[in-house]
Amino acid sequence: MRRFWWLWVIGGVVVLAVAAVIADVAFRSYAQSEAAAQIEQQLPEAVEGEVSVSIGGGSFLLQLITGEFAEVTLDAPELSVNGVPLAAHAVATGVPTDLTKPVQSIRATASIDQDAVNGIVDIPGDSELVLGDGEVSYEGTISLFGFSLGYQVSGIVAAQGDSVTIEPTTASLTQGAGNLDIDLDQLLGSLADDPIGVCVAQYLPAGAEVESLEITPGRATAVLTADDFVVSEDSLRTLGSC
Template sequence: MTTEPITPPPAATPPVATAPARRRRRWPWVLVVVLVLVAVGLVIADIAVRASVESQAAAQIEEQLPENVEGDVTVEIGGFSFLAQALTGRLSEVVLDAPELSVNGVPLAAHAVANGVPTDLMKPIETISASISIDQDAVNGIVDIPGDSGLVLGAGDVSYEGTLSIFGFQLGYQVTGVVTADGDRVLVEPRSASLTQGAGNLDIDLDQLLGSLADDPISVCVAQYLPEGATVDSLEITEGRATAVLSADDFVVDEESLRTLGSCG
């Protein structure tokens, strides 16, 4: 008896994906691509709008500077998204730089950081902190001190020289002191004095004489160079340069505010 070979059943044919199934698998990738493109577009738009607003703001500030102030200003808007901040009506941080300003002919460099800046500039800015740096020649252009020489800026202190006449003798002296901030004024406070020439054999009380030179502080009104409401918080003196840190709260950056300078009472 012969046995007939057993023929195996045909292999199962894998199912062919239908068109709806292929579309379903493709959708997540399409969605990711669309979201990426939208995000890139928003970033590009944000950068473009931010740059345009920065340029317009700088031009507007330059136009509103007081007549005695000249120079270029750059504006940089901080924060993650300018468009998101603009929708809230307030910018978290705006940085202004003016490295070559001139005030009443006095050259200076200014840097300011404003926080809580409204998009409507008729409303006040929450806080402004600024630093103004001037060199020794500029300092002597605004500080009137006694003596024959200008103020010399040292490493943390200042000095000036002069002469005085006693019994027909000319005595040279040097006074050394420090500079401190006092709101709308800057004080030059003498700490010590010494004779530099001409003492000879004079029978005078040098300690009393030098003490009188180092007694009285020199007060300089700086409010006249600043917008009304700004105050001097601190001063840093380095060799040949002075840097003042200023602040103002609830300050409105409009033409009237920028052109209204302070005064000392």
């Protein structure tokens, strides 16, 4: 039996390794659930929905000991912000276990459908935005010499900081021109010269910015960023202002 003492040692090491893995998984799972619950409790009053948390990186316990998680992912596919439904996904890197300290970097995507976009974008008249492939369009009417003229404007969307701007590129009359003796080029040019600005700061925590905005048929997806952001109840409940 003495000749096989090393088998007992190896067996003991294996058991300890398995136990360590199980403990690591268990603590990670518990921490993820607790983090999700705390984040939901700290959401601003205007924000509702469930959040799931996934802690990445290597050993959870080792990261806990060092005081920082390499990567934390948050998913909220059915959030509501000021009544506007959106799907959100965020990846945070350099997340301290002490949340009074700032997170190194947060990069998130937020996606909303066409109806939600029209709920926050104010288009002149009673028109609504139509989201196309890389561009948007909207229709409206203008009154000229007692006649009602219908028009359509197409444009591209630019995002920077806390604002989104629709830059018109083309305009055309859709109805009512008839035999009116008017300078259509000048009229349409004036329609295409008026950009529409939207402040989105009121929907974002103070310090978060819009990096880019992608327009696809029926949907808009924004990439949001925040650096050195303290994830606390105050910071999550403090939205930006316009």
